[in-house]
Amino acid sequence: xxxxxxxxxxxxxxxxxxxxxxxxxxxxxxxxxxxxxxxxxxxxxxxxxxxxxxxxxxxxxxxxxxxxxxxxxxxxxxxxxxxxxxxxxxxxxxxxxxxxxxxxxxxxxxxxxxxxxxxxxxxxxxxxxxxxxxxxxxxxxxxxxxxxxxxxxxxxxxxxxxxxxxxxxxxxxxxxxxxxxxxxxxxxxxxxxxxxxxxxxxxxxxxxxxxxxxxxxxxxxxxxxxxxxxxxxxxxxxxxxxxxxxxxxxxxxxxxxxxxxxxxxxxxxxxxxxxxxxxxxxxxxxxxxxxxxxxxxxxxxxxxxxxxxxxxxxxxxxxxxxxxxxxxxxxxxxxxxxxxxxxxxxxxxxxxxxxxxxxxxxxxxxxxxxxxxxxxxxxxxxxxxxxxxxxxxxxxxxxxxx
Amino acid sequence: xxxxxxxxxxxxxxxxxxxxxxxxxxxxxxxxxxxxxxxxxxxxxxxxxxxxxxxxxxxxxxxxxxxxxxxxxxxxxxxxxxxxxxxxxxxxxxxxxxxxxxxxxxxxxxxxxxxxxxxxxxxxxxxxxxxxxxxxxxxxxxxxxxxxxxxxxxxxxxxxxxxxxxxxxxxxxxxxxxxxxxxxxxxxxxxxxxxxxxxxxxxxxxxxxxxxxxxxxxxxxxxxxxxxxxxxxxxxxxxxxxxxxxxxxxxxxxxxxxxxxxxxxxxxxxxxxxx
Numbered sequence: 044x045x046x047x048x049x050x051x052x053x054x055x056x057x058x059x060x061x062x063x064x065x066x067x068x069x070x071x072x073x074x075x076x077x078x079x080x081x082x083x084x085x086x087x088x089x090x091x092x093x094x095x096x097x098x099x100x101x102x103x104x105x106x107x108x109x110x111x112x113x114x115x116x117x118x119x120x121x122x123x124x125x126x127x128x129x130x131x132x133x134x135x136x137x138x139x140x141x142x143x144x145x146x147x148x149x150x151x152x153x154x155x156x157x158x159x160x161x162x163x164x165x166x167x168x169x170x171x172x173x174x175x176x177x178x179x180x181x182x183x184x185x186x187x188x189x190x191x192x193x194x195x196x197x198x199x200x201x202x203x204x205x206x207x208x209x210x211x212x213x214x215x216x217x218x219x220x221x222x223x224x225x226x227x228x229x230x231x232x233x234x235x236x237x238x239x240x241x242x243x244x245x246x247x248x249x250x251x252x253x254x255x256x257x258x259x260x261x262x263x264x265x266x267x268x269x270x271x272x273x274x275x276x277x278x279x280x281x282x283x284x285x286x287x288x289x290x291x292x293x294x295x296x297x298x299x300x301x302x303x304x305x306x307x308x309x310x311x312x313x314x315x316x317x318x319x320x321x322x323x324x325x326x327x328x329x330x331x332x333x334x335x336x337x338x339x340x341x342x343x344x345x346x347x348x349x350x351x352x353x354x355x356x357x358x359x360x361x362x363x364x365x366x367x368x369x370x371x372x373x374x375x376x377x378x379x380x381x382x383x384x385x386x387x388x389x390x391x392x393x394x395x396x397x398x399x400x401x402x403x404x405x406x407x408x409x410x411x412x413x414x415x416x417x418x419x420x421x422x423x424x425x426x427x428x429x430x431x432x433x434x435x436x437x438x439x440x441x442x443x444x445x
Numbered sequence: 446x447x448x449x450x451x452x453x454x455x456x457x458x459x460x461x462x463x464x465x466x467x468x469x470x471x472x473x474x475x476x477x478x479x480x481x482x483x484x485x486x487x488x489x490x491x492x493x494x495x496x497x498x499x500x501x502x503x504x505x506x507x508x509x510x511x512x513x514x515x516x517x518x519x520x521x522x523x524x525x526x527x528x529x530x531x532x533x534x535x536x537x538x539x540x541x542x543x544x545x546x547x548x549x550x551x552x553x554x555x556x557x558x559x560x561x562x563x564x565x566x567x568x569x570x571x572x573x574x575x576x577x578x579x580x581x582x583x584x585x586x587x588x589x590x591x592x593x594x595x596x597x598x599x600x601x602x603x604x605x606x607x608x609x610x611x612x613x614x615x616x617x618x619x620x621x622x623x624x625x626x627x628x629x630x631x632x633x634x635x636x637x638x639x640x641x642x643x644x645x646x647x648x649x650x651x652x653x654x655x656x657x658x659x660x661x662x663x664x665x666x667x668x669x670x671x672x673x674x675x676x677x678x679x680x681x682x683x684x685x686x687x688x689x690x691x692x693x694x695x696x697x698x699x700x701x702x703x704x705x706x707x708x709x710x711x712x713x714x715x716x717x718x719x720x
Contacts, residue, residue, distance in 0.1 A: 147602075148601075148602055209601075255601075260601045261637065261659065261668045263666060278666075291664075298667070299666035299667050299668075300664075300665060300666050373512075373513055375482075375483040375488070376483065377481070377483050381481075381484065382483055382484075382485055383485055383664070384485060384664035385664075386664075410510065410511065411492075411510065411511075411635040412510060412538065412541075413599060413603050414635050414637050414661055415637065415661075416599040416600070416602075416603045416637070416638060417603050418599070418602070418604065419603060419604075
């Protein structure tokens with residue numbers, strides 16, 4: 044038996060900081076906050092185990108904190124109750140994905156919480172898959188958007204492989220919400236999801252991302268330790284098995300484009316490689332970076348044109364036109380090597396060589412004024428315009444099965 | 446014997462020198478290649494031209510950013526270098542509004558440390574407004590009794606405090622000098638962040654700032670820390686001294702206008718003969 048859900052209403056202006064640590068020490072932190080802590084007058088829902096019931100009641104009453112009992116006996120036994128728990132959670136947190144601030148930059152914890160909220164609010168459409176762990180042991184999550192079927196052809200999107208490119212993770216969060224908002228409302232996205240699955244990895248490099256928040260805003264690489272070097276990290280976009288180790292990457296561990304000791308040495312990369320291989324039915328793969336406003340297709344490691352060069356170029360042209368139609372934002376497009384620079388061991392060169400024909404990389408806003416430090420007021424406009432380009436690619440994928 | 450060889454040599458020498466006299470390199474004929482406007486080297490060269498322009502204009506209110514490359518041609522001059530002929534649109538650095546078109550040549554010479562730039566631009570922004578904005582910043586800085594200081598501009602979230610925005614713009618102008626100097630055909634730069642700004646209160650007419658900036662280097666992706674000293678009086682060439690952590694000594698801008706490395710005219714008035 045899980046316990047009791049208390050709804051706690053603050054009458055006295057006690058600060059959250061003041062109350063909760065005390066409560067925590069009092070009942071050994073076995074409280075499960077279902078909602079809040081919010082502001083002063085926002086009720087907080089707390090799940091209290093039976094063992095702690097008496098202590099919590101005494102604490103609340105002696106501090107004149109008004110409470111009411113919402114559910115007096117939460118049962119738990121099997122899957123049925125797990126569903127029940129989920130539904131209850133949904134009921135008591137109905138507004139969280141709606142009140143989430145999409146126009147600001149978030150921490151890793153906030154984004155991971157968002158994912159859970161999104162899944163909880165849309166259990167029939169979204170699920171969360173752990174595809175591995177980062178070097179420092181953080182879980183690596185992918186959101187799966189699916190309306191059913193078994194291993195349907197799929198579209199893969201990833202953001203945040205380079206941790207300092209904050210506009211990408213922020214856009215990824217927005218894309219996730221956009222998908223759930225559009226299903227059943229936008230005919231095109233609905234038909235995409237009725238035929239294909241979408242996988243979205245929002246924080247592809249969680250160690251790097253945490254580091255950009257705590258220590259170095261300009262950190263790009265993973266946080267793996269390099270044998271024999273004081274320098275940390277491997278460039279996850281040089282670590283793939285496509286032209287690995289060539290000139291378009293560095294063999295120096297101190298370099299920002301260090302390719303690593305061998306292909307897929309990075310857990311963050313290996314996790315995706317394993318997922319893609321075992322899935323076997325991914326039809327489009329889009330990896331998102333910033334900045335310089337580009338839409339790129341293979342190859343980066345060679346100037347030899349990809350076999351599907353013309354088709355990819357046509358898709359890119361259409362996608363860029365769609366993007367531009369919203370605010371006039373100008374993108375260039377072309378193969379990686381001609382448009383940006385030679386890059387060896389890059390993600391989409393590998394995915395393309397695996398047979399995923401519609402492999403693209405974006406470099407989002409801007410063109411250099413703010414660079415990695417893009418103001419938060421550009422998050423939603425960037426995400427919105429990019430979405431139009433993504434829809435173009437996804438629609439094309441849906442309409443051109445192979 | 447010697448006089449005979451000299452006589453034979455004479456016309457030969459003249460023949461060799463003739464192309465040089467016309468400003469062309471030694472034969473064989475140069476390869477001229479039209480580039481796609483999305484070509485990365487064309488974009489890179491255009492940015493170099495703008496670094497040079499922003500430095501030479503020396504005006505925080507007149508900074509330009511690259512809009513789009515409209516036309517690009519590359520001439521290879523064997524043994525000497527690569528010369529880019531470019532036409533591109535520009536945007537106001539602050540507002541992103543289109544402010545005119547430029548024609549530029551960017552010459553990456555094998556034996557010179559920095560690219561030689563010639564650039565002519567049309568300008569649709571109000572020159573009077575620019576001068577007023579510059580002077581207003583200048584006056585404000587001259588009136589400071591306590592030196593302006595600041596950190597992390599923009600901050601992690603892209604915010605720039607309005608009061609520090611002109612100092613940031615001056616850092617862009619100063620960094621433009623350094624980015625022009627450091628640029629090669631394959632190495633390009635963006636100013637990623639001002640880590641630190643400190644004003645020096647001076648008794649003379651200029652305003653004087655110390656900056657620590659971080660440059661983003663392409664394609665290496667390295668973040669280069671540089672120290673910058675910028676001395677400015679509106680209407681005068683910017684004086685810049687810099688020291689980047691990968692270097693061993695300070696580098697300094699020349700005083701006075703017109704260096705052999707390039708030139709710039711305020712208003713575009715040439716025909717597009719060489720395109």
